[in-house]
Amino acid sequence: MPASPSRRSDRARTAVLDAALALVVEVPYARLTMEAIAGRAGVSKATLYRWWTSKGEVVVEALAEQNRQQSAYALPDTGDLRTDLGAVLRAIVDELADPTYDALLRALSVETLLDPRLRDQVLETIFRPQLATFADRFAVAREAGQIGDVDPLEAMELFVAPVFHRWQQGTAPLTHAYADRVAARAVKALDMRSS
Amino acid sequence: MPASPSRRSDRARTAVLDAALALVVEVPYARLTMEAIAGRAGVSKATLYRWWTSKGEVVVEALAEQNRQQSAYALPDTGDLRTDLGAVLRAIVDELADPTYDALLRALSVETLLDPRLRDQVLETIFRPQLATFADRFAVAREAGQIGDVDPLEAMELFVAPVFHRWQQGTAPLTHAYADRVAARAVKALDMRSS
Amino acid sequence: MPASPSRRSDRARTAVLDAALALVVEVPYARLTMEAIAGRAGVSKATLYRWWTSKGEVVVEALAEQNRQQSAYALPDTGDLRTDLGAVLRAIVDELADPTYDALLRALSVETLLDPRLRDQVLETIFRPQLATFADRFAVAREAGQIGDVDPLEAMELFVAPVFHRWQQGTAPLTHAYADRVAARAVKALDMRSS
Amino acid sequence: MPASPSRRSDRARTAVLDAALALVVEVPYARLTMEAIAGRAGVSKATLYRWWTSKGEVVVEALAEQNRQQSAYALPDTGDLRTDLGAVLRAIVDELADPTYDALLRALSVETLLDPRLRDQVLETIFRPQLATFADRFAVAREAGQIGDVDPLEAMELFVAPVFHRWQQGTAPLTHAYADRVAARAVKALDMRSS
DNA sequence: TTGTAAACGAGACGGTACGTCTCGTCTTAAT
DNA sequence: ATTAAGACGAGACGTACCGTCTCGTTTACAA
Structure with a gap:
């Protein structure tokens, strides 16, 4: 021993x-x-x-x-992807409006920008679990014929990137309405009828 | 004077x-x-x-x-928005692959994340001129009936955010193919037939 | 310049x-x-x-x-070397009994023991001026026929070394009587009638 | 028990x-x-x-x-105190020239300077045995009428202090010739004919 | 033979000080 | 009058030892 x-x-x-x-x-x-x-x-x-x-x-x-410690949360599933992801993006917008969360995420982003090692660590421990919950919801939507066959990572980016981009750049206010528009457009972009 | x-x-x-x-x-x-x-x-x-x-x-x-000092550049206009923005995103992908540009942009992003004053300054002096060139191209596409009536800022974000997000997070390789897929999906999302 | x-x-x-x-x-x-x-x-x-x-x-x-900053002091000259150096050794004994001087000299000795560079510096700035005053007094005594021809450094050591040795080792109490005995013996050792 | x-x-x-x-x-x-x-x-x-x-x-x-562990050594006894102590001082000079012994003695001196408890311990375990061997030799010389009645500690200091002082201060080179001169002067200082 | 109690190695711990670095201010000497 | 050069007070950096404290693991005396 x-x-x-x-x-x-x-x-x-x-x-x-x-x-x-x-x-x-x-x-x-x-x-x-x-x-x-x-x-x-x-x-x-x-x-x-x-x-x-x-x-x-x-x-x-x-x-x-x-x-x-926050138990892995599943995305909502009302049957309509656009509604569900709109809700998720609204929740993200709310979080970003919280000064505490804002500070934490800015700190995380700075380290992530400057240190590839930490970038990978964040990917594994924080990003990947979240991606998994998105992937599950996308799979359901795929079987329901709401979206085509798409890489879940790319799909997730399509939804969340504009919101985080706006948060980071401060180009315009982050509102629920904006979250809904982003969700709507992203769902449309993933629609079956397409290349 | x-x-x-x-x-x-x-x-x-x-x-x-x-x-x-x-x-x-x-x-x-x-x-x-x-x-x-x-x-x-x-x-x-x-x-x-x-x-x-x-x-x-x-x-x-x-x-x-x-x-x-770099003269304001106009976006290409071949008549097809998807082709043109695909080219722009490919160019961005290439720039991000350049270690010099990469370093500069990471530095800029760090400051932008931490200092609201600098964030605003970047918005005015760097972001806004680029937005203007996008807005011009979107206006042409709108008149050509290729896209609906959309806020140019939101449209621009739809295109560039996924690319920058992937660059910043390092979630997956940044390729021309990815740039094309992002452009294709974004154009589809802006299609006339929509809410 | x-x-x-x-x-x-x-x-x-x-x-x-x-x-x-x-x-x-x-x-x-x-x-x-x-x-x-x-x-x-x-x-x-x-x-x-x-x-x-x-x-x-x-x-x-x-x-x-x-x-x-303490102006260079001359040794007393009553005409009798033994008396004069007895007085000097008594003064040294008194200084060594002063806790402040004791602490300073212990610190100095430690550094002097461990660092040859500092040893040399102490030699130049502190020891040598004191030697000079002894040498002057010895020269007078020599001309008065009280002592033979002797290296002033060795003569000085003969007087002060026993006192400092006893201070450092703590072998026995440092008294005025002891100072007088040391002075007496040293003067005798330097007497004309000798090798 | x-x-x-x-x-x-x-x-x-x-x-x-x-x-x-x-x-x-x-x-x-x-x-x-x-x-x-x-x-x-x-x-x-x-x-x-x-x-x-x-x-x-x-x-x-x-x-x-x-x-x-080094068996207690007796001082040499050729019948002439000056010769014998000259030999002892030469031996001390040789030891002090040995880098190992030099380093050990400097360490010992530093501790002895700074810590009264260790000072006493060194006195008991190292100094006193050496003093005893000197005292023995002085007793023989006293009976032979070579020196007067003198405190062995003071006599020992008279011999060794100048050598250790010069070693510690680095005032001048430590040579056999110097050892001999110190021994000669010390013996003269202890001569019967005197106060 | 087996407890059992102290000494042992390993090394993590909260600290203090080390000697170096960068920051942002201030002083100086030379234009 | 403005500037470079760079000294300054402040204080964080990352490291080395300090002396204390668990940890298991011997080890050796007593039962």
């Missing part, structure tokens, strides 16, 4: 991730420091650096953890 | 903006510093801070300047 | 040296830190490290500076 | 003392760490701190141990 190889403290891990989530919301992301995370978590810097090499890593892991 | 209200040195300004562009490409953006910009530009830090308060400001102004 | 290559702040230099002297007395030398010196001096660590590379360097410079 | 309160591992003790001696020679004393001693000895830090509270303690004990 190799016996317990690691004595990593769960208390420290949890404290760090909690502190990171709290600080990302409180402090402009550019001013968030490892020092502050360690301080807030009541953890030594050595411990912090032993397990994470940058604030980005901490934040990504914290968000992944948070994501994992 | 020169109107030059200040005695600001154009030499210094140009040197700073050039240095910033060069460094954004050479150095991981997180490690780009005001110190390095000043050094590379042969400008004192005092001068640098007199006119810009952060590396983000410098970078945004540098990119805006560069953008301004 | 020296062209003054440095814009070194005298305020910072003085503050650091003062802080160092104060702390050497307050804090056990092993626990004296650059951090504390910087803090006490109201100086940034960067400034501290720009000009000194270790606490030893700071302390040695501080003591050299202090030494320089 | 609880009796045997400790099952202290002799292997660990020996390994630590050996490691300490090795490291004192290899590493500048200021950079010698408990961590390194534990590592070199193949001993856990807990074990190290269980039995010693500082590197100084380890080093002093290691040197005391080493000293104990």
Whole structure:
């Protein structure tokens, strides 16, 4: 028996991730420091650096953890894809309007933009599970003859990209009406009758 | 009218903006510093801070300047919107594959995500001119009966957002074929026959 | 023209040296830190490290500076070498009994023991001036026929070494009587009638 | 009876003392760490701190141990004190020229300067045995009428202090000739004919 | 022979200080 | 009068050790 190889403290891990989530919301992301995370978590810097090499890593892991604890949600299914995805996009719009979620997502996006390693990690731990729920709903719609045969990733992008793009660029207000229009157009784009 | 209200040195300004562009490409953006910009530009830090308060400001102004110097380009017009926008998206895909452009755009996106002031500035100086060229092409397509009556901003987002989203998230390879599929679906979504 | 290559702040230099002297007395030398010196001096660590590379360097410079400001003192000259050097050794014994001087000299000795560079510096700035005053007094005694022809350095060592040795080793109490005995023996050792 | 309160591992003790001696020679004393001693000895830090509270303690004990194993040596006795002590001082000069002994003695001196507890320990375990051998030789010389009645400690200091002082201060080279001159002068200082 | 209790190695932990870096301001010397 | 050069106070960076504290695992005495 190799016996317990690691004595990593769960208390420290949890404290760090909690502190990171709290600080990302409180402090402009550019001013968030490892020092502050360690301080807030009541953890030594050595411990912090032993397990994470940058604030980005901490934040990504914290968000992944948070994501994992929210039980995987299924997309609504009223029978009409356009209605259902309109609802999903409205929910996303609402989330983006929440300053907390806004701050978290901006932090995540910055790290994702600058570090390919974190990009991959976010893909695996956060994006892929969400894609799976979209894929399920698309499969149903496909069998109902509402859409053609389409790559679920591309389909998902068709729906969500415009909303996130507008959020990120701030080109125009993000409203429920906009969410509905995006959903309507995307469904039309995926219609059977087409190339 | 020169109107030059200040005695600001154009030499210094140009040197700073050039240095910033060069460094954004050479150095991981997180490690780009005001110190390095000043050094590379042969400008004192005092001068640098007199006119810009952060590396983000410098970078945004540098990119805006560069953008301004590229004469406003019109979108191609072969008569078929899908073909034309497919070509545009392919061109964007090619640019995104260029490490230089990639680095510049990641830097711009980071600042845009974190600083609303810079977000607005990018909107005015970079985004809006590009939107105008799209709007022109959409107007022609509208008169040709190829698309319905649609907000040009929303239409543009429908085309470009999926491409930029995939670039930013790295969800899957960015190919010409993908650009074509996005263009095809977006055109279909804008088809006359619709809500 | 020296062209003054440095814009070194005298305020910072003085503050650091003062802080160092104060702390050497307050804090056990092993626990004296650059951090504390910087803090006490109201100086940034960067400034501290720009000009000194270790606490030893700071302390040695501080003591050299202090030494320089005390005007070079001449040894007493009553005509009798034994009496005069007895008085000097008594004065040294008194100084060594002063906790402040004791702490300073222990710090100096530690650095001197461990760093040849600092050893040389102490030699030049602190030891050599003191040797000169001894040498002058020895020259007078030589001409008065009280001692033979002797290397002033060796003569000085003969007087002071036993006292400092006993101070450092703590072998027995340091008293005025002991100082007198050492002076008496040393004078006898230097007597004319000799090898 | 609880009796045997400790099952202290002799292997660990020996390994630590050996490691300490090795490291004192290899590493500048200021950079010698408990961590390194534990590592070199193949001993856990807990074990190290269980039995010693500082590197100084380890080093002093290691040197005391080493000293104990060298059988107590008597001073030479040719009948002439000056010759004999000249030989002893020459031997000391030779030892001080040995980098290993130099490093060990500097370490010892530093601890002795800074920690009164260790100072006393060194006095008991290292200094006092050496003093005893000097005292024996002085007693013989006293009976032979070569010197007067003198405190052996003061006599010993008279001989060795100048040599150690010169070693510590680096004021001038330590040579056999210097050793002889010191011995000659000290013997003269202890001569019967005097106060 | 088997408990059992202390010592052991390994190494994570909360800390302190290290020595370096960047920031944004301020001073200086030389135009 | 403006500028480069760069020193400055502030404080975060990531590392090294500190001394303490679990952890299992020997080890050796006592039952």
